[in-house]
Amino acid sequence: MNGLSRRCLLAASGGLLGVGVLGLAATAAGGEAVAPRRKLKIVVAGAHPDDPESGCGGTIARLSDAGHEVVALYLTRGERGIQGKSLEQAAAIRTAEAEKACKILGARPVFADQIDGDTEVNQRRYADFRGLLEAQRPDVVFTHWPVDTHRDHRACSHLVYDAWLGLGKRFALYYFEVLTGEQTQNFAPTDYVDIGATEARKREATMAHVSQNPEEFYPLHDRMNRFRGDESGCKFAEAFIRQVQAMGSDLLDHGFPSSSWGG
Ligand SMILES: [Zn+2]
Secondary structure, eight states, rough: OOHHHHHHHHHTTTTTTTTSHHHHHHHHHHOOOOOOOSSSSEEEEEETTTTTHHHHHHHHHHHHHHEEEEEEEEEEEEEESSSSSSSSHHHHHHHHHHHHHHHHHEEEEEEEEEEEEOOOOHHHHHHHHHHHHHOOOOOOEEEOOBSSSSSSHHHHHHHHHHHHHHTSOOOOEEOOOOOOOSSOOOOSSSSSEEEETEEEEEEHHHHOGGGGHHHHHHHHHHHHHHHHHHHHOOOOEEEEETTTTOOOHHHHHTTTTTTTTOO
């Protein structure tokens, strides 16, 4: 093991990767999926189709390869994301793109059915979203970092955080970044995941969002993946901020002895 890969592994073992817990290290070393100690339920909540993919598609692929169940939870169907199309038409096109991307990453899409560009954060939406997340019984949730220039990204993050509080902080919570500098702001990572083995699938899944001209925006994500790789000693990495006080984070540290949902 050279110095670089060692550093990456160590950086990872301090947080999300939980080497041997999520089974990710064994996957990276051997190139084959290994049975996880316990199958985890992971929810990746993004505001629009393409956010979970571009924010942590490499990590999603690694988790599903390791035998965990991953749900991509889209707050909207990207209704305002295609010029010249009605909200319904755009939603249909982008739903199909999200389904294709999820297939590539080994995730299952779920839609929260708010409207792109018009997401709401209020008592009813908090309750609805909390109910949606509670029904998934996640062990780990990923979502947008709340300081972001896009209102829908902020809304998504606030809904997740409020649900996390309301559900007793019982799952691990990590924030991902999208187009840092342009969208995500003030992002100082606490954890990194080496996505060298899955970067190609992340790229393919993001490219599945044909309506969004991914050939124009993916190079920005490519630069981020390489930069986070440089920071953590890998070729490509995704970076995260870990929410403190999460019950699931302790479980990750201690090998997930049981589900925090009592099942
Ligand atoms: Zn977005």
